Amino acid sequence: MTAPVHEIGRIWDVSQRIGAATPLWPGEPPVEVTRHAAIGPECPVNIGAVSMPMHTGTHADAPLHYADGAVSSADCDLRPYIGRCVLIDVTKAGMRVEMSDCDWGAIEGHTRVILRTYARFPHDHWVSDFKAIAPDVIARLGKQGVHLIGVDAPSLDPQTSKTMDAHHAVLAADMRILEGLVLDDITPGEYDLTALPLKIEGADASPVRAILREVS
Numbered sequence: 193m194t195a196p197v198h199e200i201g202r203i204w205d206v207s208q209r210i211g212a213a214t215p216l217w218p219g220e221p222p223v224e225v226t227r228h229a230a231i232g233p234e235c236p237v238n239i240g241a242v243s244m245p246m247h248t249g250t251h252a253d254a255p256l257h258y259a260d261g262a263v264s265s266a267d268c269d270l271r272p273y274i275g276r277c278v279l280i281d282v283t284k285a286g287m288r289v290e291m292s293d294c295d296w297g298a299i300e301g302h303t304r305v306i307l308r309t310y311a312r313f314p315h316d317h318w319v320s321d322f323k324a325i326a327p328d329v330i331a332r333l334g335k336q337g338v339h340l341i342g343v344d345a346p347s348l349d350p351q352t353s354k355t356m357d358a359h360h361a362v363l364a365a366d367m368r369i370l371e372g373l374v375l376d377d378i379t380p381g382e383y384d385l386t387a388l389p390l391k392i393e394g395a396d397a398s399p400v401r402a403i404l405r406e407v408s
Contacts, residue, residue, distance in 0.1 A: 334365025
């Protein structure tokens with residue numbers, strides 16, 4: 193008997209393309225993709241290698257990133273990174289997304305929340321004055337049962353932060369973080385999210401291939 197075919201519906205790839213031109217946090221080593229074997233008379237395959245910072249492009253912060261002794265990417269529970277989410281447009285916020293910028297009615301009842309802060313994602317250059325997320329926004333999300341927050345910005349905290357207040361609010365609420373999502377032309381609303389971190393031992397973050405799928 194032939195197994196039934198299940199349609200997965202429309203999907204949106206919300207991941208950055210990783211390469212030499214990918215904008216990186218200032219001071220991080222460059223992305224390098226190299227090939228150390230090539231198809232030829234003595235070799236039947238192409239074989240390459242990649243070197244890049246763990247926070248390259250679209251990535252999942254592991255708790256180890258902001259708390260010594262916390263779990264690494266290899267040990268993160270995968271459940272927060274898979275399932276129903278809600279996308280909220282906060283592009284009109286100022287330099288920081290505050291409580292008044294969030295549609296709390298739309299967020300109510302959701303355990304994964306994605307915030308769109310860019311009108312258009314800056315694929316070809318680093319933006320240092322990206323919108324950060326206020327710690328009290330994180331705290332309220334945690335109180336409402338949210339266990340994953342995603343943003344298109346490279347961090348929840350400002351580039352110059354030394355205290356990482358938003359990240360520590362995430363730690364207090366035992367939430368997980370996705371950063372660097374590409375949300376151009378994605379309509380606010382409900383989606384099914386998949387964005388799995390790689391099982392890298394000792395890693396404080398991991399690049400992910402993040403997708404949104406239309407809710408059936």
